[in-house]
Amino acid sequence: MTDHILWGATLLEGFDTSGGPILHENAGILIRDGLVAALGPLDSLRAQSPEAVVEGGAGFAVTPGFVNAHHHVGLTPLQLGSPDHPLELWFASRLALRDVDLELDTLYSAFEMIESGVTTVQHLHSRAPGSPEAVLAAADKVIGAYRMIGMRASYSMALRDQNRLVYEADRDFVARVPEALRPALVAYFERFTLALPEQVTIFDELLRRHGGGDRIRVQIAPANLHWLSDTALETAAHLAERTGLPVHMHVLETPYQKAYAVKRSGGSALAYLDRFGLLGPQFTIGHGVWMSEADIALAAERGVCVCHNCSSNFRLKSGVAPVNRFLAEAIPVALGIDEAGINDDRDMLQEMRLALRVHREPGIDSAHPSPAQVLRMATEHGARTTPFAGQIGRLSPGMAADCVVFDWRAVTWPYQDDALGFVDVLVQRAKARSVHSVMVGGEWIYRDGRFVKVDREAVLAEIAERLSRPRTQAEIERMGLARDVMPHVRSFYEGYLDGMGDDPHYRTSGRL
Ligand SMILES: [Zn+2]
Structure with missing residues (x-):
């Protein structure tokens, strides 16, 4: 398989042990056989794999999927x-x-x-x-x-x-x-x-x-x-x-x-x-x-x-x-x-x-x-939390090349002050429409706003067609069951919480 280099103005590799983001500027990943083979400045990646197809660019940011x-x-x-x-x-x-x-x-x-x-x-x-x-x-x-x-x-x-x-x-x-x-x-x-x-x-x-x-x-x-x-x-x-x-x-x-x-x-x-x-x-x-x-x-x-x-x-x-x-x-x-x-x-x-x-939580020094x-x-x-633990979730060498490419110009247009760091801006301002491309295991599955392997409009049209058909007998019967059983479910829980005294973890407002 051909090597690929994917780079951006900012690359988020992952987080350090104290939870700080590991960011690289004008950097990318070298992708080989679906994995991150190397990470670093574009020039050094090119030197490691001169034949690699280079993708991304200065207008993009790359994060783990x-x-x-x-x-x-x-x-x-x-x-x-x-x-x-x-x-x-x-x-x-x-x-x-x-x-x-x-x-x-x-x-x-x-x-x-x-x-x-x-x-x-x-x-x-x-x-x-x-x-x-x-x-x-x-x-x-x-x-x-x-x-x-x-x-x-x-x-x-x-x-x-x-x-x-x-x-x-x-x-x-x-x-x-x-x-x-x-x-x-x-x-x-x-x-x-x-x-x-x-x-x-x-x-x-x-x-x-x-x-x-x-x-x-x-x-x-x-x-x-x-x-x-x-x-x-x-x-x-x-x-x-x-x-x-x-x-x-x-x-x-x-x-x-x-x-x-x-x-x-x-x-x-x-x-x-x-x-x-x-x-x-x-x-x-x-x-x-x-x-x-x-x-x-x-x-x-x-x-x-x-x-x-x-x-x-x-x-x-x-x-x-x-x-x-x-x-x-x-x-x-x-x-x-x-x-x-x-x-x-x-x-x-x-x-x-x-x-x-x-x-x-309310308060000047409260937690959040x-x-x-x-x-x-x-x-x-x-x-x-998944069976892929240790293989996904960051873009360090050896991890799967699962990543998101953001159109960073779209995220920050027309202005974003640099007093706020990359992660602050990404989490608070990035919208789905600024997700340019998505890669799983080194393969593009969403590219420039389009799904690569499945025709979305055809799938939606198929769903629309099937659900435009009249309800089946089984569906009609279940609707009736849902309606008829609801009062009995409701009555089952009457008094169920009696005796539970809860002091909330968060104080969001006060009544006294
Ligand atoms: Zn659930």
């Missing part, structure tokens, strides 16, 4: 008909969503991610109905879409074996609803009731097919404490030990989940997971909004990562994660856009800005994340 460390679906629940609800009601509301072809669906959000600089996604596939064969076929559709567009993806199929609609056993919830509603509810549960050994078989098959991939890898995703029996938690811990793969788990996303953990274990969700040996540097907490001070101390002690899903926490009324406390304890924090960001899309630059601004910390979340720390 971003990692969206928590992602589920393509077309958003809102697009498909479910308004935002608190998570616990949202599960029911989302029963009504239309069926979308998984390849088209995955491409839809991949477009949005890539055009905002995302090169790697942690795809958490929450549920696929049917037999093990059907579940594997669904996984292959998602993975196939990432292969098609050229994105790097860590794929997981959620492990869960109980409490599928509310935080109690399916059969107990069925018993709460009127008799007329029971057959439809039971039929729904039966579509998603694979036994634990079958789920392990699916995981092993996914690992066999994709575990050693260059751009696609697999990881373990126990869905959330309430969704896993003790046996399932033991199974997840065993899989992690057997494979050495990272684990990503929704934990303490909402106050109801905090209350659930108390009801189940008499204590905190995190302390309970620790009993199963799950917590360690390979473990990432998705959300972690309701972590107590003791949880944060335990997470720091065990070396776990947290994935901060800022937009999602706002949209579903989950609360504000104590990110300032995580950072104070040196817990690596990744960023995830989850189902969709604050604008109902997957714009990583915007998500970074939201994370930057949300944790500004810096732009450099946020950019590190979106690169190196996100990378750390």
